[in-house]
Amino acid sequence: MEQNQNHIRQLPPEVIGQIAAGEVVERPAAAIKELVENSMDAGATAVTVDIKEGGLTSFRVADNGSGIQPSDIRLAFARHATSKIRTAEDLYGVRSLGFRGEALASIAAVSKVTCQTRARGQDMGVMVRNEGGDILDIQDAACPEGTTFTVKELFYNAPVRRKFLKKPATETAAVSELMARMILSHPNISFRFMADGKLVYFSAGDGRLDSAIMSVYGTDTLKLLTKIDGSMNGVMLSGYVGVGDAGRGNRSHEHFYLNGRAMKSPLLSLALENACRQRVTIGRFPMCVLHLTMPFENADVNVHPNKWEVRFQDEKGVREAVETIVFETLEKTNEAPPIPPMYVQPDKVNPPPAKIQVSEPVPPPEDAPVIRQAKDSRLSAFTEDGALPSFSPAPPPREREPLPPRLIERPAASSLHDSAGSILPLRKPEPKPEQKSNPVLQEPEIQQMEQLLVEQQFLQKPLRVLGVAFNTYIIMEYGDLLILSDQHAVHERLLYEKFMKETAAAPASQAMLIPQVINLSPQEYACFEENQETLMKAGFDLSPFGDTSVQLRGVPIILGQPQAETCLREALDELLDNPSATPADRTSRVIQMACKHAVKGGERLPEDSVVQLIRDVIDQKVTPTCPHGRPLMVQLTRAELDKRFRRIQS
Numbered sequence: 336m337e338q339n340q341n342h343i344r345q346l347p348p349e350v351i352g353q354i355a356a357g358e359v360v361e362r363p364a365a366a367i368k369e370l371v372e373n374s375m376d377a378g379a380t381a382v383t384v385d386i387k388e389g390g391l392t393s394f395r396v397a398d399n400g401s402g403i404q405p406s407d408i409r410l411a412f413a414r415h416a417t418s419k420i421r422t423a424e425d426l427y428g429v430r431s432l433g434f435r436g437e438a439l440a441s442i443a444a445v446s447k448v449t450c451q452t453r454a455r456g457q458d459m460g461v462m463v464r465n466e467g468g469d470i471l472d473i474q475d476a477a478c479p480e481g482t483t484f485t486v487k488e489l490f491y492n493a494p495v496r497r498k499f500l501k502k503p504a505t506e507t508a509a510v511s512e513l514m515a516r517m518i519l520s521h522p523n524i525s526f527r528f529m530a531d532g533k534l535v536y537f538s539a540g541d542g543r544l545d546s547a548i549m550s551v552y553g554t555d556t557l558k559l560l561t562k563i564d565g566s567m568n569g570v571m572l573s574g575y576v577g578v579g580d581a582g583r584g585n586r587s588h589e590h591f592y593l594n595g596r597a598m599k600s601p602l603l604s605l606a607l608e609n610a611c612r613q614r615v616t617i618g619r620f621p622m623c624v625l626h627l628t629m630p631f632e633n634a635d636v637n638v639h640p641n642k643w644e645v646r647f648q649d650e651k652g653v654r655e656a657v658e659t660i661v662f663e664t665l666e667k668t669n670e671a672p673p674i675p676p677m678y679v680q681p682d683k684v685n686p687p688p689a690k691i692q693v694s695e696p697v698p699p700p701e702d703a704p705v706i707r708q709a710k711d712s713r714l715s716a717f718t719e720d721g722a723l724p725s726f727s728p729a730p731p732p733r734e735r736e737p738l739p740p741r742l743i744e745r746p747a748a749s750s751l752h753d754s755a756g757s758i759l760p761l762r763k764p765e766p767k768p769e770q771k772s773n774p775v776l777q778e779p780e781i782q783q784m785e786q787l788l789v790e791q792q793f794l795q796k797p798l799r800v801l802g803v804a805f806n807t808y809i810i811m812e813y814g815d816l817l818i819l820s821d822q823h824a825v826h827e828r829l830l831y832e833k834f835m836k837e838t839a840a841a842p843a844s845q846a847m848l849i850p851q852v853i854n855l856s857p858q859e860y861a862c863f864e865e866n867q868e869t870l871m872k873a874g875f876d877l878s879p880f881g882d883t884s885v886q887l888r889g890v891p892i893i894l895g896q897p898q899a900e901t902c903l904r905e906a907l908d909e910l911l912d913n914p915s916a917t918p919a920d921r922t923s924r925v926i927q928m929a930c931k932h933a934v935k936g937g938e939r940l941p942e943d944s945v946v947q948l949i950r951d952v953i954d955q956k957v958t959p960t961c962p963h964g965r966p967l968m969v970q971l972t973r974a975e976l977d978k979r980f981r982r983i984q985s
Contacts, residue, residue, distance in 0.1 A: 360489075363390025364512075366486060367390065371384065371513075372438075374398035374482070376400075379400035381399050381524070381527075382397070382517075383398075383529070384527070388531065389501075389504065390486075395484065399479070399480060405454070408450075440468070445467070449464050449485045451483045452483070453476075454480070455480050467492050502865065511856070516590060519597075520596070535883075536551065537550060556577070559577050561578070567655070568652035569649075570628070576611065576623045576664075582616060583908060584911075589623050590623060591603045594631060595626075602650055602653070606655075606658040610659075610661035611665065625661075633648045798811060803945060807821065809825075815973040818971075819968065820952075821966070824960075825949075825967050844889035844891065847889060850887060851899055854883065855907070858911065862910050869910070875890060877903070887903060
């Protein structure tokens with residue numbers, strides 16, 4: 336009988352270390368986050384991060400904090416060793432960014448680490464080398480106050496884990512996003528981020544949040560943001576929110592901080608988006624940098640080893656506070672324009688001039704020249720002898736009766752009516768084929784004849800465009816049907832069909848008269864490098880132009896030059912939002928993004944454009960929904976209207 340060999344065994348320390356490292360250190364950005372948070376906990380006022388090839392080759396984190404005491408250097412690399420907490424009760428009021436005591440041990444378990452540190456007040460520093468979790472050497476070293484960690488060959492002893500790392504450009508983008516969040520979390524710390532020898536971010540560390548935002552997003556974006564400051568339900572909220580033109584294509588630009596800790600919270604994202612719902616275009620998201628300050632014991636940060644997640648004791652109160660403060664601030668600072676009057680008010684009639692009474696003529700001076708009378712004596716200020724005339728005021732002008740309101744202007748003498756005012760069909764019916772006497776028709780010919788008669792009967796029904804409601808919905812009468820069409824959805828579907836046909840044959844790009852240089856964020860530039868072919872297929876002709884800039888030479892032909900930069904950034908947002916999509920899906924998403932630039936609801940169109948939209952829908956027999964699934968048209972029969980008005984019984 337074969338014995339069962341599946342006995343319980345104690346795992347070796349190196350395996351335990353690699354398992355723990357997988358929870359904390361999943362990529363270079365995660366390791367850098369842990370080291371930077373340690374620097375901030377050490378009271379650093381300046382932090383430098385330098386990476387090579389996205390951190391896959393090496394990365395360095397240096398600070399001017401309090402440093403590590405020589406007697407504690409071995410414990411610093413031990414698992415679950417920390418100076419942040421002492422007892423289990425401390426977990427319910429964590430004030431430091433790090434507290435688990437496993438970050439440095441996890442990093443050292445899967446890489447080659449060199450640490451140089453000098454505690455404040457010490458004359459000499461210390462250097463330690465650790466490979467795979469084993470300390471190889473400790474010796475004195477001359478170094479400035481603070482701590483510097485140099486990490487090389489991350490996951491060198493875990494090839495399976497290293498295989499799942501992305502390209503250097505993608506990992507660089509991840510570290511760039513992390514450093515942006517760190518800069519915005521602590522404006523009082525000066526951060527310097529270098530990637531492959533190039534300066535990516537630098538913050539002044541002057542304690543001003545607007546200065547930190549400017550160092551990440553630039554001056555133009557900062558001008559579009561609204562300052563937020565308020566308190567409610569035990570929560571103090573401060574920061575900036577961007578709506579309208581500052582809206583973005585995904586949620587990666589929503590930055591939330593709790594007591595200085597960077598976090599990601601679906602609860603706060605929902606509260607923010609509810610507060611900005613009518614101020615951001617559908618499909619886009621507000622951007623924000625919001626700092627929440629509340630008692631430490633009212634939130635639990637010990638949810639996941641990566642420390643991105645936070646649980647609130649009073650979730651409803653926190654959500655209500657964020658939503659209310661943001662909404663009320665936007666209401667005060669961005670007041671909606673006044674509602675226009677329903678009817679045009681007639682112009683006010685000026686009161687008639689008062690009658691001028693002159694008791695007796697006033698003779699002019701002897702040397703005064705003679706003033707000739709004007710053609711209209713009432714328009715002259717003097718008579719021939721120089722005296723002011725006495726005249727009656729002109730009768731007041733009559734008030735003009737206001738014209739009856741019209742939904743749209745009368746069409747030109749081409750589209751819908753002939754010169755006699757008769758309604759014309761959108762398409763002239765084809766003449767019926769001449770029939771010979773006693774023809775002998777086969778069954779297929781009979782069916783074809785019947786189908787032709789049905790089509791002619793359909794086309795002979797008059798389709799009248801009655802008007803446009805709310806500058807959004809086209810109202811049409813077709814036989815016994817009342818049809819309403821969403822002009823934006825119709826235009827979007829037509830553009831999508833056209834663009835898909837054009838890009839199926841060849842990239843449809845319109846060359847720009849003057850190429851445009853666009854400065855991208857590190858994340859956007861990494862996305863561009865990985866998806867340059869996809870963008871070219873969608874009609875964007877662009878190439879690298881130094882650092883994180885690109886030169887845009889052509890745009891999709893239906894977009895036009897004025898929206899070139901906006902469209903490119905939205906295309907990159909679409910690609911960043913779904914990095915695992917297939918190339919075909921990515922191209923389709925970019926094209927759908929382009930179609931967002933169709934005519935919008937609320938935009939007034941000339942009547943010939945309205946008519947042409949409807950003609951194109953009928954002629955092209957397009958899918959009856961927009962690319963996002965919304966219906967193009969809804970209809971209401973005359974019988975249904977009669978029932979609603981109780982003209983007939985149901």
